[in-house]
Amino acid sequence: MKKFLSLDVLRHELRAMGFLVLFTPLFVIGLYDGLGALMSVGNARQSVIGTLLSAGLESGLSLAAGMLIAWVTVHDTAIELQLTIPTPYRVTALRRYAVIGGWTAVVAIVTTLLLHLLTPWALSKPLGIGQLLWLAPTFWFAGVGAILALLLRSSAAAGVVLGGFWIGELLLHGYFLTTGWMQPWFLFATLYVPDASYWLINRLTLIGLALACFVAVWFFLRNSEWRLEMEDA
Numbered sequence: 001m002k003k004f005l006s007l008d009v010l011r012h013e014l015r016a017m018g019f020l021v022l023f024t025p026l027f028v029i030g031l032y033d034g035l036g037a038l039m040s041v042g043n044a045r046q047s048v049i050g051t052l053l054s055a056g057l058e059s060g061l062s063l064a065a066g067m068l069i070a071w072v073t074v075h076d077t078a079i080e081l082q083l084t085i086p087t088p089y090r091v092t093a094l095r096r097y098a099v100i101g102g103w104t105a106v107v108a109i110v111t112t113l114l115l116h117l118l119t120p121w122a123l124s125k126p127l128g129i130g131q132l133l134w135l136a137p138t139f140w141f142a143g144v145g146a147i148l149a150l151l152l153r154s155s156a157a158a159g160v161v162l163g164g165f166w167i168g169e170l171l172l173h174g175y176f177l178t179t180g181w182m183q184p185w186f187l188f189a190t191l192y193v194p195d196a197s198y199w200l201i202n203r204l205t206l207i208g209l210a211l212a213c214f215v216a217v218w219f220f221l222r223n224s225e226w227r228l229e230m231e232d233a
Contacts, residue, residue, distance in 0.1 A: 032056025066141025090221035124194035143213030
């Protein structure tokens, strides 16, 4: 475990993945919060600004994490070398997921802390349980992005499917909210119905689905040589 999380190993993984994995979450949050600041200057209603800031965490950051996870799952410029070293490739993949997930969590937690301090009216949940606002959909997008990248053998195709889920649930939110069996699967419940009785069940369901996806990914990558046949895109 110590070697798994050592600074030297983490630096190596960052170089291998590219520093885009650090920049992307910051860019997404900065974009949403910047738009919120501009709307505040323009005297927009607090409820509208609050919705935008909440959306940055629940929808923007989650999709970005899913895209990044899908990309690193199938993209490795030195895959042949990876398959010759003693460390199984699935361990390397898990470490990269941990780097992306850990950094995304840092960005999200710092953002929620700042929002609670500076704009306490913007978020609809207390600070503790409110972390599920971003954690559940981000975990879901990450798990589904990883398994899609493996099944489709392309990060681009996985990204298109993730984007389809993202757009579809936003456009059809009314259907998800009024159909009982769809409510636990709705990705953006905090954005539309933060006070719904099923909100916590919804969050836990998404996390459970993400865990199932990552278990499937772990077993999928047991055959490391199979990665040689994948499209590195």
